[in-house]
Amino acid sequence: MIVRRVVAWADERFGTNALLHTALKKIYPDHWSFYLGEFALYFFMVLVGTGIWLTFAFDAGSQGAYASVVQLASRDHPIGYVIRQIHHWAAVCFVAAILVHMGRIFFTGAFRRPRELNWMIGVTMLALASFTGFTGYSLPNDDLSGTGLRIAYSVALSIPLIGRWAAGVFNGGDDFPGSLLTTHLYTLHVYLLPVMIGALLAAHLGLLIYQKHTQFARDERNVVGRRFWPDYALRTLAALGATLAVLALLATFFEINPVGDYGLYRPWLVMNGAVPDWYAAFLEGALRLGPAAELRIAGHPIPPVFWPGLVLPTVAFVFLLAWPFIEARLTGDRAAHDVLDRPTRVPLRVGVGAALIFEGVLLTLAAGDDQTAATLHVRLETLVWVYRIALLVGPIVVGVVAARLAAEMRARAAGSPAPDVVLLVRNAHGGYDEEEPQAG
Amino acid sequence: MTIALWLALTIAGAIGATVAAAFAAPPSAFAGALAVAFIGLAGAAGAAAIALHAPDDLTEPRSAHGPTYAPPLPDDGRVTRPVFGRMWFAALGAFAVLGLVPVISLARKPGRRADTGWRAGIRLVDENNRPIGREQLSDGGIETVFPAGNVDLPQAPAVLIRDGANYLAFSKVCTHAGCPVALYRHASRQLICPCHQSIFDVEHGAKNVSGPAPRPLPALPLGFDAEGYLIARGDFDAPVGPDDWDRVL
Amino acid sequence: MLILALPVLLAATLVGPSPGADIYAAKCASCHGAQASGSPNGPSLQRVGLADVDFQLTTGRMPAANPGVEVAHRDERAGQQLPLDQIRALEAFLAPVVAGGPPIPQVIVGPNGAHGRDLYASNCMACHAVGGNGGSIGESDWAPALNLATINEVADAIRAGPGQMPRFGAGQLSQSDLDDLAGYVMSLQTLEPGAGGIPLHSTGPVPEGAIGYVAIVILISFVFGFWRTT
Numbered sequence A: 001m002i003v004r005r006v007v008a009w010a011d012e013r014f015g016t017n018a019l020l021h022t023a024l025k026k027i028y029p030d031h032w033s034f035y036l037g038e039f040a041l042y043f044f045m046v047l048v049g050t051g052i053w054l055t056f057a058f059d060a061g062s063q064g065a066y067a068s069v070v071q072l073a074s075r076d077h078p079i080g081y082v083i084r085q086i087h088h089w090a091a092v093c094f095v096a097a098i099l100v101h102m103g104r105i106f107f108t109g110a111f112r113r114p115r116e117l118n119w120m121i122g123v124t125m126l127a128l129a130s131f132t133g134f135t136g137y138s139l140p141n142d143d144l145s146g147t148g149l150r151i152a153y154s155v156a157l158s159i160p161l162i163g164r165w166a167a168g169v170f171n172g173g174d175d176f177p178g179s180l181l182t183t184h185l186y187t188l189h190v191y192l193l194p195v196m197i198g199a200l201l202a203a204h205l206g207l208l209i210y211q212k213h214t215q216f217a218r219d220e221r222n223v224v225g226r227r228f229w230p231d232y233a234l235r236t237l238a239a240l241g242a243t244l245a246v247l248a249l250l251a252t253f254f255e256i257n258p259v260g261d262y263g264l265y266r267p268w269l270v271m272n273g274a275v276p277d278w279y280a281a282f283l284e285g286a287l288r289l290g291p292a293a294e295l296r297i298a299g300h301p302i303p304p305v306f307w308p309g310l311v312l313p314t315v316a317f318v319f320l321l322a323w324p325f326i327e328a329r330l331t332g333d334r335a336a337h338d339v340l341d342r343p344t345r346v347p348l349r350v351g352v353g354a355a356l357i358f359e360g361v362l363l364t365l366a367a368g369d370d371q372t373a374a375t376l377h378v379r380l381e382t383l384v385w386v387y388r389i390a391l392l393v394g395p396i397v398v399g400v401v402a403a404r405l406a407a408e409m410r411a412r413a414a415g416s417p418a419p420d421v422v423l424l425v426r427n428a429h430g431g432y433d434e435e436e437p438q439a440g
Numbered sequence B: 001m002t003i004a005l006w007l008a009l010t011i012a013g014a015i016g017a018t019v020a021a022a023f024a025a026p027p028s029a030f031a032g033a034l035a036v037a038f039i040g041l042a043g044a045a046g047a048a049a050i051a052l053h054a055p056d057d058l059t060e061p062r063s064a065h066g067p068t069y070a071p072p073l074p075d076d077g078r079v080t081r082p083v084f085g086r087m088w089f090a091a092l093g094a095f096a097v098l099g100l101v102p103v104i105s106l107a108r109k110p111g112r113r114a115d116t117g118w119r120a121g122i123r124l125v126d127e128n129n130r131p132i133g134r135e136q137l138s139d140g141g142i143e144t145v146f147p148a149g150n151v152d153l154p155q156a157p158a159v160l161i162r163d164g165a166n167y168l169a170f171s172k173v174c175t176h177a178g179c180p181v182a183l184y185r186h187a188s189r190q191l192i193c194p195c196h197q198s199i200f201d202v203e204h205g206a207k208n209v210s211g212p213a214p215r216p217l218p219a220l221p222l223g224f225d226a227e228g229y230l231i232a233r234g235d236f237d238a239p240v241g242p243d244d245w246d247r248v249l
Numbered sequence C: 001m002l003i004l005a006l007p008v009l010l011a012a013t014l015v016g017p018s019p020g021a022d023i024y025a026a027k028c029a030s031c032h033g034a035q036a037s038g039s040p041n042g043p044s045l046q047r048v049g050l051a052d053v054d055f056q057l058t059t060g061r062m063p064a065a066n067p068g069v070e071v072a073h074r075d076e077r078a079g080q081q082l083p084l085d086q087i088r089a090l091e092a093f094l095a096p097v098v099a100g101g102p103p104i105p106q107v108i109v110g111p112n113g114a115h116g117r118d119l120y121a122s123n124c125m126a127c128h129a130v131g132g133n134g135g136s137i138g139e140s141d142w143a144p145a146l147n148l149a150t151i152n153e154v155a156d157a158i159r160a161g162p163g164q165m166p167r168f169g170a171g172q173l174s175q176s177d178l179d180d181l182a183g184y185v186m187s188l189q190t191l192e193p194g195a196g197g198i199p200l201h202s203t204g205p206v207p208e209g210a211i212g213y214v215a216i217v218i219l220i221s222f223v224f225g226f227w228r229t230t
Helices: A002-014 A016-025 A032-057 A064-071 A078-108 A114-138 A143-157 A165-172 A181-210 A228-251 A278-289 A306-331 A349-368 A371-374 A379-417 B003-024 B027-052 B082-104 C001-015 C019-027 C050-058 C086-097 C113-123 C151-160 C175-189 C205-229
Strands: A222-227 A295-297 A301-304 A423-426 A431-435 B058-061 B142-147 B158-163 B166-169 B183-185 B190-191 B199-201 B207-210 B223-225 B228-232
Touching: A002 A016, A016 A228, A032 A064, A032 A078, A032 A181, A078 A114, A078 A143, A078 A228, A078 A278, A078 A349, A078 B003, A078 C205, A114 A143, A114 A181, A114 A278, A114 A306, A143 A306, A165 A181, A181 C151, A222 A228, A222 B223, A228 B027, A228 C205, A278 A306, A278 A349, A278 A371, A278 A379, A278 C205, A295 C050, A301 C175, A306 A349, A349 A371, A349 A379, A371 A379, A379 B190, B027 C205, B166 B223, C019 C086, C050 C086, C086 C205, C113 C175, C151 C175
Parallel strands: none
Antiparallel strands: A222 B058, A295 A301, A423 A431, B142 B158, B158 B166, B183 B190, B190 B199, B199 B207, B223 B228
């Protein structure tokens, strides 16, 4: 009753009934894999909500930052403790959800024309989410994240020509750590980066609504699926509930990022096993595997961290960004598509995707190469060389094998005989023998 | 019916969480109650969706793709003078270059010939500003040291190692990415940086023998003053920490 | 009766070797040499100090079954292989040989836990990691986890610097420093619940990331199962 009156009130003033009607009767294609993007969205919403709360608990001046976060980890502040735990778990899951969602988009070809821009927006949001996570967990100024910041500062410093300037923007111009570092991180993490993600997210969803969601093959010219109200709305509500439940369960059972144990950052202190959060681990692995060579151009050094720390992720990012156009050029398929591919339909895509996943996983594993070497009783130097060779040769092997497998699966799906056809052949004794029908 | 059960779970969880918060229960009690509430919500919404038995093959038409419209500019709105057209772009370009100014002025380059704090005659001290005596370290011992009076300079920290009767000191700032080189394998006389596993050979001037570090750790020349405390006899013999473009050697 | 017993007693002390010498000959000499000067299989014990001997024996690293194989990799107490009285006998026997190195230290749990934590951060954390979880120290070696060590083993290791571990003598860490630091290490072993109430402490970003992915898998299973049923 109340809802009806509110809706009528709004319609009298803003003419909203027509818009609401269109929105509520809109058809959404339904497949379990289409919920992955929703998980990412819900994680982001939780991050913003818990994050706003945390800005009231956090002391953004460099001196008080650590103490204010350690306070949240004490028994005296159970609500703050849970909110902070949910916030950090949501960040870890947010980037994972984006990556899995991106994988679904990639392997089903949803990025093809006319959705190239949406793909590029999504890839950009992946990068921004990783930066937001990195700046966020560096805010408490603890020893683990401070070590990571020092490395990031060195990577910024390594940029040719503008390295010192770039590093100066990062922390206010002094040598590391500098008095403005926490403040700058705060500005980035609380304001700039979330606003950028929010704006891109709005564009992402807007494009999705306007261009309509892709679907697996049922109909080329129509969207086939479920009505938003009440059907799809309930389903998406269930997804939201599941997301929140998973986060609450994580906060109940697993402690994350115990900065009280890490201690305040001091530039001369470091802990064994210092690695970044998982989504930056591929960079850590790349830094460990990178060669020690320092090039010089007219006497100016290009430090070795430049290549694995900056060039590698930039090349990867640009490659991902441009993939819709690269694939269109390589396959010659420039038509618009609203129907999704079975992943095996384009072996090239499967091969490239498998190669990229292999590289990413390998570099992430390399971030723990010292622990791996000690556990397997092999010399670290040996393992580093194994990883380096795998890094160069592996993606080619994995890509080719994956593409071949996909091609074979595609061929078998296309040319398989009907399962209930059997060839009966009369034999010499007058009986019948079964024979395999020849592949058509 | 099951929907009602799920919703009962949701309500129980939400009330439980509120109660837990009011009575300052441990965080996992609060979080656990939240989890119950959200599981109930997911279950209720899911059960309701299933109970709808709604069709999944409703259709609505897609919009066509491709150039479907006439060019967007109205006919009487065309700019017809190419010269003025091009100069507009020139102005835009000039503003773009001007726009670099606030960006560049965001930072001034940090002075990288930053003071390490070490000079001839300065005593080595530990992090509590106590000087290091001749017998302070055991053979095979390691300690982090700073220049007296300047414990806070970021390029200052050094590791002091005693190898037999020799004292050696090297910069603690790794020449790869700046992490503190804090791991000492005393039997192998190797310093290791735990970040990316660069290994430095202490008996050969902390030469970088393995890993991604491009240069040895700078060495600090040592001596003893009249009271028998360790002093530096000069600054490090090479620039501290990772290089950058402006550090032309 | 005593007159009869006396020659027997005299004979025992003059003719028979001490119990420590027997144990050394049986369990140690094959690698460390009959004169404890070392051999191709094991290092010399001259002047290593009783602290090192006590550490190796009480943690069960020595006697080593296979020379050259790293003993008790990631040792979390391989278990004392020799009973305590034999260890004491060995130490008594080796005392003149190993003299010159650090003696077995006295230690009690120190009163100042915060000071102990600072000392741990400055001197131990780089190898033994946060919370005494241990970690890799290059090549294929490991700084062990500290969760099963006794306070005497911790003090022995600090003073002796066994294996690749550096040596922290009395000049660098005073007796009260040693007490505080050893006390802090002992406090790491009591698995008090994290502030969350459930003692599942994080051991770093690696398991955290893995659990994050498990959470995603759980969510995917939920929607997949849900989608399948409708």
